[in-house]
Structures are given as structure tokens and as C-alpha cells.
Amino acid sequence: MEVRVDGKVAIVTGGSRGIGRATALELVRSGAEGVVVTSRRMENLEESMAAMVEAGAPRDRLHAIPARADDPEAAERAVAETIDRFGSCDILVNNAGTNPAPGPLVDVDLGAVEKTWAVNQLGPLIWVQRVWHGWMKDHGGVIVNVASVGGLRPAPILGAYNVSKAALVFMTHQLAFELAPTVRVNAVAPGVVKTRLSELLWKTDEAGAASTHPLNRLGEPEDVARAITYLCSEEGSWLTGVVLPVDGGVVGASGTLG
Numbered sequence: 001m002e003v004r005v006d007g008k009v010a011i012v013t014g015g016s017r018g019i020g021r022a023t024a025l026e027l028v029r030s031g032a033e034g035v036v037v038t039s040r041r042m043e044n045l046e047e048s049m050a051a052m053v054e055a056g057a058p059r060d061r062l063h064a065i066p067a068r069a070d071d072p073e074a075a076e077r078a079v080a081e082t083i084d085r086f087g088s089c090d091i092l093v094n095n096a097g098t099n100p101a102p103g104p105l106v107d108v109d110l111g112a113v114e115k116t117w118a119v120n121q122l123g124p125l126i127w128v129q130r131v132w133h134g135w136m137k138d139h140g141g142v143i144v145n146v147a148s149v150g151g152l153r154p155a156p157i158l159g160a161y162n163v164s165k166a167a168l169v170f171m172t173h174q175l176a177f178e179l180a181p182t183v184r185v186n187a188v189a190p191g192v193v194k195t196r197l198s199e200l201l202w203k204t205d206e207a208g209a210a211s212t213h214p215l216n217r218l219g220e221p222e223d224v225a226r227a228i229t230y231l232c233s234e235e236g237s238w239l240t241g242v243v244l245p246v247d248g249g250v251v252g253a254s255g256t257l258g
């Protein structure tokens with residue numbers, strides 16, 4: 001089976017590095033007509049596009065728009081600019097995420113929690129509202145939210161982050177229900193993937209971090225990018241409201257205690 005998104009136009013938030021960049025590249029390789037990457041900083045986006053071109057992506061299928069994930073006006077502008085540039089807005093990958101508040105929930109700084117929840121939880125809703133009203137309600141489309149295994153089960157050091165991802169998991173079900181049959185809404189729930197955001201979890205002891213995953217390795221951004229592209233594609237056209245763990249077996253293949 002070849003996974004294709006021929007002729008589609010996508011927005012990938014947080015497309016300047018990590019999972020977002022790998023997803024943008026995978027979508028282009030799978031036939032996307034245009035892929036718009038967004039993040040806070042244009043220089044990061046320029047660097048990301050240069051790396052994608054280096055990896056074989058045609059430059060004229062890429063476009064960068066600086067836009068904070070939690071800014072409704074920026075999202076509205078980005079959707080309009082995407083349609084203006086490429087003629088449609090068929091796919092939204094809500095990937096931008098942050099984790100400035102590690103630690104147990106009970107002790108966490110409330111300002112940092114607010115920031116985490118604004119970007120990880122309110123942000124995806126902002127972008128869904130803009131793509132729905134700006135394009136998808138009349139033309140259909142596909143949305144993929146990047147959640148986390150941390151949104152499916154508690155963990156010791158990522159309290160506020162995990163709560164935001166649990167909210168995103170439920171929001172995926174709620175929006176899949178509300179937007180069917182016009183728009184499909186799914187999520188991926190990655191385990192530990194080797195990116196800047198997760199360095200805290202693996203940098204000092206990569207083998208130890210890998211050993212908590214039954215497949216005994218950490219994820220690469222491309223592992224998640226391929227799953228996202230499948231959920232966006234025609235091959236996934238009967239899937240909505242799905243939260244797919246992409247996690248080396250953490251959720252589906254971990255044994256019970258003892």
C-alpha cells in the first residue's frame with residue numbers, strides 16, 4: 001500500500017524542527033501540492049525549509065508563516081495566506097507544543113502551566129476553528145493532533161504537560177464527533193521521540209530511556225511523521241476519532257507489574 005496525499009495542501013504547526021519538520025517533508029514526498037510550516041520564528045522556518053529542500057522537497061511546494069500557536073489572529077492570517085498561496089487548506093497537523101513546566105503537578109508554577117495549556121490545549125482548538133470556518137466546513141478536510149502517551153497515562157515528571165495532552169486526546173474525540181462526516185479528526189500519541197523538546201527524558205541516559213519502550217529504542221521524528229501522513233491520506237479515509245499510539249509499544253505492549 002502506498003500512502004498518498006496527492007494534490008492536498010497542509011498546514012503543519014511547529015514545523016521548524018523535530019516531528020513537525022519530518023511531517024512536512026513526508027507530506028511533500030507523499031504528493032502534497034503545498035505544505036505550510038508555522039512556528040514562532042521565521043529564521044527557524046527558513047532553516048527548516050532549507051533542510052527539506054536539501055532532502056529533496058521542491059521549494060515551490062513549501063511556504064513558511066511565522067505564527068504563534070496560541071494566537072487566534074495569527075492562525076486566521078495563516079489559513080488565509082495558505083489558501084491564497086496554494087488554493088486550499090485540506091490538512092491541518094496541530095503539532096506545535098511546549099513543556100516549560102516539568103515536575104509534579106502539585107508543585108508546578110501556575111504561570112508556566114498557563115503557558116503550557118495555552119499552547120498545547122487552547123492552540124489546537126484555535127487552529128481547528130480557523131481551518132473549519134476558513135475552508136473545511138465547505139470543502140472537507142483532515143486534522144491530526146499530536147498528543148502524547150503522557151495524555152493516556154500519568155508519569156512522574158510531566159504533570160502539566162500530560163494534562164494538556166489528555167485534554168487534546170478528549171478534544172480529538174469531541175471534534176471528530178462534531179465535524180463528521182465533513183472532516184476527519186485523529187491524533188497520534190508518541191512515546192519518547194528524539195527531539196529538542198524531550199531532551200530532558202533521554203539526553204543523559206538514552207539506553208535507559210529506550211529500555212522503557214518494549215521495542216527498546218527511542219522514536220525518530222520520521223516514525224511519527226509516517227503515522228500522521230497515513231492518517232491524513234485517502235488510505236486512512238475510514239478513520240476518525242482515533243488516537244494512535246506511536247510509541248514502540250509503551251501503551252499496547254507493556255506488561256503488568258510482576
Ligand SMILES: NC(=O)c1ccc[n+]([C@@H]2O[C@H](COP(=O)([O-])OP(=O)(O)OC[C@H]3O[C@@H](n4cnc5c(N)ncnc54)[C@H](OP(=O)(O)O)[C@@H]3O)[C@@H](O)[C@H]2O)c1
Pocket residue numbers: 013014015016017018019020038039040041044045067068069070094095096097098119146147148149189190191192193194195196197198
Ligand atoms: N519528542 C517527544 O518525545 C514527544 C512525545 C510526545 C509528543 N510530542 C509532541 O510532539 C510535538 C512536536 O514536538 P517535538 O518533539 O518535535 O519538539 P521540538 O523539536 O522542540 O519542536 C517543537 C516545535 O513547536 C514550535 N513551537 C513551540 N512553541 C510554539 C508556540 N508557542 N507557537 C508556535 N510554535 C511553537 C517550535 O518552533 P519555534 O521554536 O521555531 O517556535 C518547534 O517547531 C509537540 O506537540 C510535542 O508535545 C513529542
